[in-house]
Amino acid sequence: MKDFLAGFSNLETPFYFYDLSILDETISAIRQANRYGYHIHYALKANNNPRILERIRKAGFGVDCVSGNEIRIGLENDFDASHVVLAGVGKTDKEIQYAIDQNIFSFNVESIQELEVINEIATKKGKVANVSIRINPAIDAGTHHYITTGAKENKFGISEDELFGALVQIQAMTNIHFIGLHYHIGSQIMDLGRFKNLAVRVNDIQQKLVAKGVELPHLNVGGGLGIDYENPDENPVPDFETYFKTFHENLELLPGQELHFELGRSVVGQCGSLISRALYVKEGSDTNFLIIDAGMNDLMRPALYQAQHKVISLSGRSEEKKYDVVGPVCESSDTFGKGLMLPETKRGDFLVIRSAGAYGETMKNTYNARELAKPYYSEDF
Ligand SMILES: Cc1ncc(COP(=O)(O)O)c(C=O)c1O
């Protein structure tokens, strides 16, 4: 990061900085580890910057979208509609119409009612929509409860019981082509054993379907692989080898059946940082508040999920001090870290908030009428 500092000095902070060499390294690691021919759809919600999407598309990945606008962004960035999947519990009629018009690869359907609506809209258009049904496998992902999605009480997908009940209904839906099952148990999953549990559940449900004479050409196991927020520079690339191997060793695919993934955070998380400057230091008897010019509107994750992103001070001083690093927004949750030991930092010094490549810019907002932080890219410095 220090190498780029000279180029930063004139830039207005806060801003996002993407080290594209980390992105390239990550993409190559995915391609190398995926020696099984699995289909990867990048979860565009993690980061939709054109410069990042271009590299991901060139790697041959498709996109996983959660809105009509995300589909549009994917198509505008030259992803092929035949590699687009659409998830989301609340797809609007307009989004469904648009997705059908674009001939996307598959809808990941989250309720029986949604299935009926897609069938109705497809019928009116004289088209047939490819559909995968999202199953809520009732598996604990062992991650923050706000980003767990496959537990029984979550709003996502349908239960196994509902699926078996719906099989007859689906047969009568003339404009639905039922192509597969979809699962996604949550995000920032560091315990790969959770994916093994998922694979076992997927096998179980698949066996029951086969027993009823239903063999589907596609399975989609979502995303969720976590990144090392504590040691981003030591571990910039997640363990894709073990991740794919876990599915290869535990998931029993039917002959010719395709396995799909929807990776977001693990692809782009570590290549991005939020760069900020220290504005003020308030020295207290117990705590020193280091007030920086980046806030929760620039990076919501700490305020929303109590997420810890590594904060690095580039002050260059040798003496260390303890700081609560806080943003300027009028909320107490606008805090990037408490009691952090950092080199003594003064007004004007740069701070780097690491691992902000995923769910950073896509969740930034203008709360307090603040300006949106701009992105910059390593290859331009
Ligand atoms: C359905 C679905 N697929 C894929 C993803 C991407 O997840 P991650 O960024 O954890 O890989 C998400 C987000 O959690 C999701 O909701």
Ligand SMILES: N[C@@H](CCCC[NH3+])C(=O)O
């Ligand atoms: N936005 C979340 C993860 C949820 C992903 C979407 N299901 C994060 O920042 O960690």
